[in-house]
Amino acid sequence: MHLSSLLHAISMATALLLTSATVRAQSASDLMGSGDVFDRKFQAGKALEYYLPAEKLEPQNVPLLVRIARQYRHLMTDATTSAEKLRLGGSALSYGRRAAALAPNDSEAQLSPAITYGKMLPFQGTREQVDASPRIKAAADKALKLDQRNDVAWHVLGRWHQALANIGVLKRTLGGLIYGKLPTSTNEAAVACFDQAIAINPNRLRHYIELGRTYAQMGRTDEARKFITQGMAMPNKEHDDPELKERGRLALAKLP
Template identity: 40%
Template sequence: MKPILLLFLSTAIGLAQSSAEWKKQGDALDGIGKPKQALEAYEKALAKDPANSGILVKIAKQYGDMMPSLSGGAKKSAGEKSLEYSRKAVAADPNSSDSHLAVALSLGKNTEFMGNKAKLQASREMKSEADTALRLNSKSDYAHHLLGRWHQEMAGIGGASRLIAKAIYGGVPNGSYDQALEHFKKARSINSRRLIHQVEYGRTLAMMDRKAEARTEIQKGLTMPNREADDPESKQRGRETLDKL
């Protein structure tokens, strides 16, 4: 068969695929950690179904998943795209837990490019979006996880930093290590396969100076297989915490 005909047939097959078929292809690629290729499939799915919040969430996730492999302007751009598509997902379906969760996740990934005031504003929005996601789906393990991270970070801000933030920005929300631990515990009970829940549960114990328990829990997380794009980064945080114990 001549190359021109092969190209024509390939294009015709691609055009014939439905949004659901492109999404299925994207899901398969996402499942094996191929965010760039998954993104291409999801974009084709979105072209056929532009108001589909589920596809918009998937696109936001791929941009976020690509960030660890990027640097500089490319990394910042991917973070901005992740947030852009997650906000589009909420606009498409305000009652979707996953859409609100995507906004919270994307905000978290963008904080490294923000100044202190913007970080504080983003932190408040992250908690609000995670709370909304959990209200819409009480079984969302990642909503619990994000609330755990929020409490973990807020509880870790020292008194001097709080006084400065209060003077400049009007204050920092209060967080609790106990609440962080409870959220990670719930996330772990809902989805025990996600090592990120296990590692952060252990890291919170370390922050509470419960060193023996922390070592046990973090080491358990480090033995779990990588399944998601940010698992290597989660394990690195766990190792760094262990080194300090």
């Protein structure tokens, strides 16, 4: 190894050790604050470099556990294989469940597992999807019972109704006992939930896109196009917004 390369390696190793020592010396509150900076930038890996050490100091810190679950969901979105997405989703679910168990009266904590279940559904088999469905509904209902102004909980509940409305009679017949375990729902119920989410927080593009996708399921093309287009015209503010806009583009492409 050349001398310059050796010196560079020593310098990098020293910097890493100093950074690690600095992190260890911080309080959980300080670490959370540092992690929040990266959370706001959607840099999940960097945020976890602070959140995970903070968790070792305060393993029952509910807001911290909710934050950690969110980072793993972000990493799940960015992962390139179904197996990796499910692995990261499992980590998010573990932290979300811990938060929910520790804080039965915290709306955000109760909702965290439901959000993760929903993100994992597309990569799971039918039986796992069926098993997750009542958990999503129960968590969203509890979150709303605790806070009727939780627009994300209304969104999650809307997606639940939307998905069930899309399971038609033929699919239930072919699915036999598996799909037969699921309750039935309607697109109208999904629309009501998304309308409520928009009324509470009109600044989340996801509400508009999923409302439009529900109208598309109903064959109401004009409303579908209106709300999907409105959502897609809004600026990206959250980590999953680009993914949601892609869902919107695909839905628009299928409209007659």
